[in-house]
Amino acid sequence: MVDTATDVAILHAIMEVAVDAMVVSDQTGKILRANAAAARMFQFDLTEMLGQSVNMLMPEALGMLHDGFMAHHIKTGEKRIIDIGRDVEGQRKDGSVFPLHLSVGHSQVEGTRIFIGILHDLTNRKATEEALARSQRLDAIGKMTGGIAHDFNNLLTVIVGNLELLEMRGADEHQMPLIKDALESAEMGADLTTRLMVFARRSNLKPVRSDLRELCAKTLTLLKRTIGATYRIKTDFAAELDMVMIDPVQLQSALMNLALNARDAMGAGGELLVSIANVTIDDSYMAQETDIQPGNYVRLSVSDDGAGMSLEAQRRAFEPFFTTKAENGGTGLGLAMVYGFVRQSGGHVTLYSELGLGSSFGLYFPAVEHETEADGVYPKAVKRQEPPRGNGETILIVEDNERVRKLSIERIRDLGFATLHAENGDRAYEMLKAGADVDLVFSDLVMPGTLNGYDLAAKIAAEFPKLKVLLTSGYASDVITGDLAHDIHFDILHKPYRQSELAQRLQALLAGSADG
Incomplete structure (x- = not known):
């Protein structure tokens, strides 16, 4: 028979290794326990969560309704979300709202009713669904457009053919200008359908x-x-x-x-x-x-x-x-x-x-695959090198786009770095002035607020000269950001970039810092 201490140890191990966030609360909504995944998801320290209301993890509008939902369930037993999974919204410490899937179960321990919430972040899935929906929408429009263009071409064939017959059968001098204008308009219509067929991917390409x-x-x-x-x-x-x-x-x-x-x-x-x-x-x-x-x-x-x-x-x-x-x-x-x-x-x-x-x-x-000169056989794929990894250095990520910011945090953590983050240059500068312990700042170039990426980098160069900066931009070149430029040169990593490129740039800058 397993003793109580073993039960507690097993429960603790399950919560700590769980990939999804787990939050345990009492019937008043007070958080009794939470796992590390929950702390990461909502960007709190565990100590900040324990003993607080679960409303802190919800947008204000939902938090205002939560207590009423719980009281109604306890009183009537009606299940609106208990034992039922549902897509809802969560709110992180920085106030950002994100989609998540919530499953809630309940039990009683020594006469006390407890509720266990299991939460899964849906940010990446929602983004993928949006990209798929956008692609499917364009595909659907393409199929419809292709069909319309095909039918319209048949109509134009009849129109052009009849106009040419009228021209050939001796139209008088008053009729000829009208026929000529009509033929030119029909040719413009044919050009229009040709372009529509290209969009519909039904044109005859000659690659x-x-x-x-x-x-x-x-x-x-x-x-x-x-x-x-x-x-x-x-x-x-x-x-x-x-x-x-x-x-x-x-x-x-x-x-x-x-x-x-x-x-x-x-x-x-x-x-x-x-x-x-x-x-x-x-x-x-x-x-x-x-x-x-x-x-x-x-x-x-x-x-x-x-x-x-x-x-x-x-x-x-x-x-x-x-x-x-x-x-x-x-x-x-x-x-x-x-x-x-x-x-x-x-x-x-x-x-x-x-x-x-x-x-x-x-x-x-x-890209067209290269053939070897000797036998015309495609060369074997080169094994991809693992990108260089960090040693726990702290990177401050500055990005106004929430999805890109979340992705950047994941990428940089996967490379062995610790991370801090800010939603714009102004907030990042405040954090640095307040004494944030940072080894490198990785900032988007174009952001709302007083400080864009160049401005932030210039302030860092002047006030924190030992701190390295890597800027990133979605533009192909800073030809379009000339108005933002400063006299000082800063490295720019252009989006989209590979994980190996990011790793190499970070390591090169940090190595330069270590060398003094």
């Missing part, structure tokens, strides 16, 4: 083995003649680049669309950067950020320093007929075509934008 540098260089030569002298075009093409299988004509069209969109966003003048580089997506973090399968890709980035896009515009940017330039004659098909072409080519498109600072589009094309 060939291509070097993106050559294709982009030719397209940019044409662009420089048409885009205007007030717009500067810069290029950053990697010296070593894999080949890709793409349709050169569609690639040229996609680059022209992105460049002309950038010109419109920049107004009277600005700078456009076109960069090309090999990218290897070989860890779950980067695949999660880009929503594409791991593998080798060639990334074509087009970045501008224009007006930027709102969150709603970013969410709908690739939908056909959605446009923010309706008054200027925009059709809303340019980005839809780019999306359809890249997806039909087996790749993916990413978009990063900030209002007032510009936008950056990333086009990922699968």
Whole structure:
């Protein structure tokens, strides 16, 4: 027979090794016990939780209702959440609200009613579901669009054919201009359906083995003649680049669309950067950020320093007929075509934008596998090296986007570092002034508030000269953040980045600090 001490030890072990958060409370809602996973989830120390009301883990609106729910259950026995799993919202110590799944059970110990809550953080699942829903929505729109375009082409065939017959059968001089206008309009309709078919991924691509540098260089030569002298075009093409299988004509069209969109966003003048580089997506973090399968890709980035896009515009940017330039004659098909072409080519498109600072589009094309010169056989995959690990140093993560902040915390902890975090530069500066013990600050470049990433880095350089700083940005280059720049140079890690890149940058900076 197991004694009481053994029972307690087993219970303690179960709670400590549990992956999900566990919280035990009495019928008044006072927290009796909680495990380490619960403390991590809600960002409290265990000592801060014990003896407090479970309402501290809920948004205010839900917390106000909780006591009534519990009193009603105790009085009537009605189960609204007891013994039933439910998706709810939790609130962390910093006030941020996040989705979680809550299962509550109850029991009695020595005549005292207790409740056991098991909680699972749904943040990553919700983000994945949103990405999947967005992809499915675009796929559904694509299927519908393809069907409409097909039927519309049949109608246009009849219209064009009859107009040509009228023209051939001797229309008079008054009828010919009308027939000519009608034929030109029908041809414009045919061009429209062609672009819709590209979005629907039903166009007939003619992919060939291509070097993106050559294709982009030719397209940019044409662009420089048409885009205007007030717009500067810069290029950053990697010296070593894999080949890709793409349709050169569609690639040229996609680059022209992105460049002309950038010109419109920049107004009277600005700078456009076109960069090309090999990218290897070989860890779950980067695949999660880009929503594409791991593998080798060639990334074509087009970045501008224009007006930027709102969150709603970013969410709908690739939908056909959605446009923010309706008054200027925009059709809303340019980005839809780019999306359809890249997806039909087996790749993916990413978009990063900030209002007032510009936008950056990333086009990922699968790299063509190299063949060995000797036998034409594909080389064996190289074993991926494990990234260098930290020794418990503390990294202060500064990021205003809650999802990105949570992901950054996970990534850096996985590399063997301890973490602190702040939602903006102002809060990070307050923490440092208050004496936070930090070895390195890892900060986003563009954030709301008084201090952006550059400003925070400049203050750290002036007031905490021994503290290292690594900045990160979703833009392809700081060409779009020139207005933020300071005289001091700071390292910038561009999003999305691989776990190995993050590890190497952190280790290099910390090693430099250790060397004095």
